[in-house]
Amino acid sequence: xxxxxxxxxISTNNNTDKNxxxxxxRLVDDMQSSSTSPNTDKYPHILSVSLYDPxxxxxxxxxxxxxxxELYRIEYTxxxxxxxxxxxxxxxxxxxxxxxxxxxxxxxxxxxxFAAMEKMAVDxxxxxxxxxxxxxxSKVFGRFLWGLDMLREQLEAGREREKEYxxxxxxxxLSLSHDIKTPLSAIELYEKALSSGLYDTPDKQKQAYDGIxxxxxxxxxxxxxxxxxxxxxFLAIEVKDGEYYLDEVISEISSYYTxxxxxxxxxxxxxxxxxxLLKGDKDRLIEVLQNLLENAIKYGDGNEVxxxxxxxxxxxxxxxxxxxxxPKEDEMLHIFDSFYRGSNVGEKKGSGLGLxxxxxxxxxxxxxxYATSDDGSFTAVVVTRKV
Numbered sequence: 074x075x076x077x078x079x080x081x082x083i084s085t086n087n088n089t090d091k092n093x094x095x096x097x098x099r100l101v102d103d104m105q106s107s108s109t110s111p112n113t114d115k116y117p118h119i120l121s122v123s124l125y126d127p128x129x130x131x132x133x134x135x136x137x138x139x140x141x142x143e144l145y146r147i148e149y150t151x152x153x154x155x156x157x158x159x160x161x162x163x164x165x166x167x168x169x170x171x172x173x174x175x176x177x178x179x180x181x182x183x184x185x186x187f188a189a190m191e192k193m194a195v196d197x198x199x200x201x202x203x204x205x206x207x208x209x210x211s212k213v214f215g216r217f218l219w220g221l222d223m224l225r226e227q228l229e230a231g232r233e234r235e236k237e238y239x240x241x242x243x244x245x246x247l248s249l250s251h252d253i254k255t256p257l258s259a260i261e262l263y264e265k266a267l268s269s270g271l272y273d274t275p276d277k278q279k280q281a282y283d284g285i286x287x288x289x290x291x292x293x294x295x296x297x298x299x300x301x302x303x304x305x306x307f308l309a310i311e312v313k314d315g316e317y318y319l320d321e322v323i324s325e326i327s328s329y330y331t332x333x334x335x336x337x338x339x340x341x342x343x344x345x346x347x348x349x350l351l352k353g354d355k356d357r358l359i360e361v362l363q364n365l366l367e368n369a370i371k372y373g374d375g376n377e378v379x380x381x382x383x384x385x386x387x388x389x390x391x392x393x394x395x396x397x398x399x400p401k402e403d404e405m406l407h408i409f410d411s412f413y414r415g416s417n418v419g420e421k422k423g424s425g426l427g428l429x430x431x432x433x434x435x436x437x438x439x440x441x442x443y444a445t446s447d448d449g450s451f452t453a454v455v456v457t458r459k460v
Contacts, residue, residue, distance in 0.1 A: 075165045079158065093118035093149040097136060100147065105142045120148040246299070253295050256288035263288075312437040316460055317355035319389060320348040323380070326362055337375060344381040349389060350460040352439030358457065361431040361442065362393070365453045368427060369395035373451070388440075391455040399444075399451030408444060427455075 096116040103123075104111050113119045123129075124139050125144035133148040263281045272278045327343055334341035351358075369378045374397030383390040400408055400415030407413045411429040428442075435442045441456040 075162065075169075078161050079250045079354055080163065097147055097149060101138050101140055104145070118151070119218050121148050131293075155453055172179070220317045229427075249295050249299055252293060256291040256295075259288045260292075261287050312357050312434060314352070315354060316350055317456075318348050318350050319346065319351055320356055322355055322362070325359055326366070330366055332372075334378060337370065339370075339373075339375050340377040342377075343377050344379070346382040351389065352460045353440065353457065354434075357434050357438065358455070361434055361455060362391070364427040364431045365455070369393065370449075372399075373397035382391045385456075387459050388457060389457050391457065392452055393455070394450055394452040396450055398449065399446030402446070405444065405446055409442070 086266050093435045096118045100111055100113070100119055100122065101118055109378055111122050111361065113122060120133055123146050125146040129146075131146075131148060133150065135146050135148040138147055267278065267281055323343060323346070331341060373395035376396040378396075379392075379394045381392045381394065383392065399405075404415045408415060409428045409432045410426040411427075413426040413429075428444075429454050432442050433454065435457075439458050442453065443456075444451065444453045446452070
């Protein structure tokens with residue numbers, strides 16, 4: 074652009090520089106047709122007109138013209154002191170500097186943070202969670218990078234907790250396995266003694282049977298401990314005690330699921346509600362509602378999903394109702410058990426843990442969750458505590 078602009082201006086100036094030739098021609102015509110002294114006032118490019126003297130030197134450009142048999146020296150100026158070219162180059166220079174500074178800022182504020190995010194994504198994919206991501210001070214990606222680094226820290230902390238859990242679980246299993254051997258060996262000894270006839274009196278036989286029963290009870294106790302240890306993994310979910318407004322939760326649910334249900338052609342509605350202060354963990358309540366809405370998508374008939382609200386003395390109840398047949402009446406007592414799946418799930422994949430985890434989360438927040446099933450609808454009710 075700078076080169077083209079300079080070319081245009083220079084070409085224009087070259088054309089305007091020929092104006093003095095036109096004026097010289099007109100002046101010569103006037104001199105030939107008039108006997109009076111030539112008037113140069115009306116010719117801005119003509120400086121002076123005098124009889125030509127070869128010995129007289131001047132610094133101005135001139136031409137020699139013959140008028141009525143006399144040679145005249147006509148001095149002129151091209152008046153090519155137009156500053157347009159200078160102004161254009163200054164303007165383009167300022168624009169060039171602004172452009173360079175802008176690209177430098179884009180590189181510092183946008184491109185470089187993107188490069189850092191790319192490295193972070195690769196590290197996360199490879200499982201390298203130890204390298205922190207330097208916080209970006211700008212407002213462009215600062216909060217995003219902070220959140221990404223927070224995710225890395227959470228994943229790293231989760232991995233460390235998983236290692237500790239696996240270590241404790243293996244230690245517990247080894248300890249219980251060792252403890253189980255004692256009553257199991259005792260039962261085997263009693264069995265061999267009875268089968269070989271060593272206990273030949275009723276009293277001794279009763280003593281053996283009592284020993285077998287006692288050790289069997291001991292085995293049951295160890296099995297219960299193993300079962301409880303297996304479930305502790307799902308219960309080891311951190312819940313932060315805090316306060317939050319109901320609108321914060323419902324707004325986030327609405328912003329995501331309104332568009333999603335629209336894409337599924339499912340009628341989705343949220344009744345009006347009063348915004349009150351609740352206690353517990355906002356993120357965990359959102360997780361519970363997401364579990365219930367995902368179940369509504371997976372197991373409902375896809376016609377309608379509705380969120381409504383009701384009040385109790387110290388609680389706000391959130392009802393999530395979905396159209397479609399729910400579990401059978403005799404199955405409703407077990408839908409919140411771990412690994413349980415009702416007969417209405419069909420071939421849909423699932424682990425049977427969503428409702429179980431949701432109930433455990435609500436219990437940790439001093440809340441509750443229960444469900445009802447009517448003809449053609451299933452309703453899950455989340456009980457949250459007011460502040």
